[in-house]
Amino acid sequence: xxxxxxxxxxxxxxxxxxxxxxxxxxxxxxxxxxxxxxxxxxxxxxxxxxxxxxxxxxxxxxxxxxxxxxxxxxxxxxxxxxxxxxxxxxxxxxxxxxxxxxxxxxxxxxxxxxxxxxxxxxxxxxxxxxxxxxxxxxxxxxxxxxxxxxxxxxxxxxxxxxxxxxxxxxxxxxxxxxxxxxxxxxxxxxxxxxxxxxxxxxxxxxxxxxxxxxxxxxxxxxxxxxxxxxxxxxxxxxxxxxxxxxxxxxxxxxxxxxxxxxxxxxxxxxxxxxxxxxxxxxxxxxxxxxxxxxxxxxxxxxxxxxxxxxxxxxxxxxxxxxxxxxxxxxxxxxxxxxxxxxxxxxxxxxxxxxxxxxxxxxxxxxxxxxxxxxxxxxxxxxxxxxxxx
Numbered sequence: 610x611x612x613x614x615x616x617x618x619x620x621x622x623x624x625x626x627x628x629x630x631x632x633x634x635x636x637x638x639x640x641x642x643x644x645x646x647x648x649x650x651x652x653x654x655x656x657x658x659x660x661x662x663x664x665x666x667x668x669x670x671x672x673x674x675x676x677x678x679x680x681x682x683x684x685x686x687x688x689x690x691x692x693x694x695x696x697x698x699x700x701x702x703x704x705x706x707x708x709x710x711x712x713x714x715x716x717x718x719x720x721x722x723x724x725x726x727x728x729x730x731x732x733x734x735x736x737x738x739x740x741x742x743x744x745x746x747x748x749x750x751x752x753x754x755x756x757x758x759x760x761x762x763x764x765x766x767x768x769x770x771x772x773x774x775x776x777x778x779x780x781x782x783x784x785x786x787x788x789x790x791x792x793x794x795x796x797x798x799x800x801x802x803x804x805x806x807x808x809x810x811x812x813x814x815x816x817x818x819x820x821x822x823x824x825x826x827x828x829x830x831x832x833x834x835x836x837x838x839x840x841x842x843x844x845x846x847x848x849x850x851x852x853x854x855x856x857x858x859x860x861x862x863x864x865x866x867x868x869x870x871x872x873x874x875x876x877x878x879x880x881x882x883x884x885x886x887x888x889x890x891x892x893x894x895x896x897x898x899x900x901x902x903x904x905x906x907x908x909x910x911x912x913x914x915x916x917x918x919x920x921x922x923x924x925x926x927x928x929x930x931x932x933x934x935x936x937x938x939x940x941x942x943x944x945x946x947x948x949x950x951x952x953x954x955x956x957x958x959x960x961x962x963x964x965x966x967x968x969x970x971x972x973x974x975x976x977x978x979x980x981x982x983x984x985x986x987x988x989x990x991x992x993x994x995x996x997x998x
Contacts, residue, residue, distance in 0.1 A: 617680050624688035625656055632691050633956075644950045645770055648695040649726050651951070655693070656724055658687075662700050664852050666708065669720045675907050678852060679900055686859035695767055696870035699729040701853055702845045703775055706792070709844040710833045715794065719773070730771035732762040732795065732819055733842070739764075740978050742777075743786040743839060747821065749778035749793065756780075756793065756831070758824040764972060768804045768817030771797050775845060776826075781836050792838030794844040795829040801825070811961045812946070830939035846973075851906050854919050855899040857953070861927060862892040865955030869930060872938050872959070884933060891926050898922060914987025919980040927954055931966045934959035 636647065655661040656670075663678045665671030672865075673681070693700065700723060707716050719727065738745040747760025758778050765774075774795040781789030797804075801824040806814035833841040866888065876882050898919050905911050931954065935942045938959045948958035954965050970976050984990040 613676060613680060616677050617684060620660075620681055620684040620997050621688075623660075624684055624690065627654055627658070628685075628690045632951065633689075633949040634692070636951045637947050639950045641769070642698075645695065647691070647951060648693070648960065651691050652693055652696045661693070661696070661702070662724065665700075665704060665720075665882075666793055668725075669704075669716075675903055679855065679903065682856045682859050683850070685855070686863040689864050691949075692860070692953050694951055695728050695770060695844075696726075697769065697853075698731050698771075698775070699723040699727060702731055703729040703773070706775060706832060706841060706845045710792075710841045714829075715832070719794070727772050728767065730765045730768045730769050730774050730797070730819075731845070732765055732774045732776040733845075734764045734972075735761060736763055739972075740975055742842075743790070745777055745779060745790070747778045748782070749780050749791055749826070751780070751828075751835075752825075752910045754828045756826045756828065757793070758793070758795075758821045758826055760821050760826075762819040762821070763807075765804075765817045765819050766815055769806055769814070770818075770821055771804075773797060774819070777838055777842060779839075784836060787839045790838040790842075791830040792841040793826050793836050794832060795824070795826055799824050799826070810964045811948075851903050851916070854916075854923060855896075855903050857921060858892075858895045858899045860953050861923070861930070861955050863897055864957070865927075865930060866892060868955065868957035869934050869937075872934055872957075874941070880992045881937065888930055888933075891922075895919075895922055895926060904934075912987060914983045917974070917979040917982040918987070920969075920973065921976055921983070924966070925976060927969055928963070928966040931955075931959060931963035 632647070639647065652661055659673070660681060662669070662671045663673035663681060704720060704723060707719055723729070733742055733745075735745050735747060747758065747762065749756040749758045756778075758776070760778065762776075766845050774797055776793040776795045777790055778793065779789055780791040783789070801822045803822070805818045805820070807816040807818060808814050809816060834837070840992065869888065870885060873881050873885060876885070890931040902911060902915055902919055905915075934957075941958040945958050946961065948956040954962050954969065956962055974982070981993060985992055
């Protein structure tokens, strides 16, 4: 077994020679083609080093011990490595779904393809099914050995570039809403699919709408049983926590905090120094929570609300830090309206980062939803009365 100190030195040396030092400058105002090319090249670089999918089983190119994964993400963040924006859904959500509920044929088809650059999008949310995802209305009607799908998806990150989609659709309209849903793998080249970009508040079009008009999906692309897609979806949603949150926490604590300290220089105001000290304490707490969650996940010892605690803490800390950066940065922070395409929510372009931080306090279960989960599942408090009561 490799000593952790030796492994850290190995990763550090690799980062010093492979992380492009000019990527931020080159990714500002990058075209869509330049962004996609850069993302695929960076993923290939990580894959060649064995760093792209360390959380996958060894059979599929992963198998890195959890303590080494923690070191890896810490060093990548410390060296300001670009984020894997386009590959994110594929290496986390699609992979976890295939490994937990996919057939061997489905795994053989898609896991190697993901390593070769296959891009995935998540087709879950709908205009009237966001935090209450089980209210989705997209339908899938069985026809011989196929399903015919009609409906609309929204907030599909990276949909413009996706090759495949993780799709939830209702197969039994008369069943209780969590029991009549099926989970499909959808080829995005299938006739009847229209992808429309949504221009957001910072001028980006990362989010998309997906319209499905009599889209035919082979029955072999069904994941799990026909009406049990909700259970399968929990494996997908679970991939948003754990190691992905650890990576985000490390990035916030490295680049994000460095940019914040730089923005406050020279630190001559005791109130500013106090705010920075408080942020540093909170970052240390977030890192500790994430590492504890990851380590306990390996043994199945996580609580029902642990992931919600981490998501809530990270998203609201991110929002407070970027808000403070925009405040302390003054006019310059409010008029800097560009950021690197392959960065995260801690790029140092404070106003854009602050606006982008709302992506974390709303999607994936808004902060109010997370607090309800923590109260009911974590603390055992009585369920909140419904509007009907």
